[in-house]
Each structure stands twice: as structure tokens, then as C-alpha cells.
Amino acid sequence: MRPANRERATADDAILDEWADFPVAESPRPVVLLDQRLRVGDAGFVDSDTKMAFLEGAVESMVALPAGVLDLFTKNRRPSTTTPIKIVGLEAVSAPFRTDRGLRQLPAFRIVLTGTRQPCIVLNPQTNIWWPRDGKPLPDLPAGGISAMVTGALSLPLGNRVLIGKQGIPFAVTAG
Numbered sequence: 001m002r003p004a005n006r007e008r009a010t011a012d013d014a015i016l017d018e019w020a021d022f023p024v025a026e027s028p029r030p031v032v033l034l035d036q037r038l039r040v041g042d043a044g045f046v047d048s049d050t051k052m053a054f055l056e057g058a059v060e061s062m063v064a065l066p067a068g069v070l071d072l073f074t075k076n077r078r079p080s081t082t083t084p085i086k087i088v089g090l091e092a093v094s095a096p097f098r099t100d101r102g103l104r105q106l107p108a109f110r111i112v113l114t115g116t117r118q119p120c121i122v123l124n125p126q127t128n129i130w131w132p133r134d135g136k137p138l139p140d141l142p143a144g145g146i147s148a149m150v151t152g153a154l155s156l157p158l159g160n161r162v163l164i165g166k167q168g169i170p171f172a173v174t175a176g
Contacts, residue, residue: 030130032100038072041118050115053082061087068125069109086114095121
């Protein structure tokens, strides 16, 4: 096997290994999340400093939060000179998230942050989803690995199927 093909096969195997223990026979079968766990509203941030603080994970909470919620905001925390933004409000809600079964209402929190024009929506960390497993990223693929785009004609519709993208991350199939 040529080195490039060997490298690709190893990366493909690593991605397939991530799915090896998917509980197909479990009832009910866990939801495969095709969406982000944390979504900033479409109106975004009031200024670039606030956006940088958010991207750098410079977020502090002024209210009590359920376990795991603050971690979703601070997982990318890096040393920063940016003034932290503050979580000032929390409300338990049900919100739509893209899943392998289409758009589903899942338990979430509406989070009010200083410096945002509208609340963020955060999937409740206690929700039983299978993907992404503990937020663990899949290995990077070498050039020529699995493509992020699938093209071609299908003889049968995919229905509620899920395709796997470039880094093993599932994405929804939409009718074209």
C-alpha cells in the first residue's frame, strides 16, 4: 500500500472506530446530534471585544448554573487580556436542534450574556445524546481523506440517513 493510501486508511479506520460502539439495538436509540451544543443568536455581539471574549472562552457567571453549562462557554479558554463577558440570566427551555431524526425539541437553557444582542441557546449537558461523544474531536484527516462534500446522483432517497463529513462529524441530509 502506498504511504498516502496507508495514511488515509488509518484515518478512515480511526473515524469508523469512533462509530463502532454505536448502540444500534438500544431502545430508545440515542439521538445523534448534528447541531452545535451552544448557539449564539443570529444578532451576534454588540462589539468585536465582546466577540473576542466569547471566542477566547472569557466567560464568567453571575448566576448559579447547572453542571456542565459553564464548561460549554469556557472549553476554549486561553489567556486573555479581554474583559470577560458575564452570564446574567438562565431559563430552562425546550429548543430545536438538528438530529439524525430531523429537527427535534430538546431540553436546553436560554442564557443571557452581557454583550450579546439576544440570548444564547445551550443544549442541556445532561441530555442523552451520542454524538459528539463528550465533545471529543476526531483525528484530522490527511489530504485526500474523506471529503466534506458528497456529490452525485442517488438511485434511492436517503430518508433519515446521516452522512459523515471530513472529520467524521455527521451532517444532515437535505432534499435537493
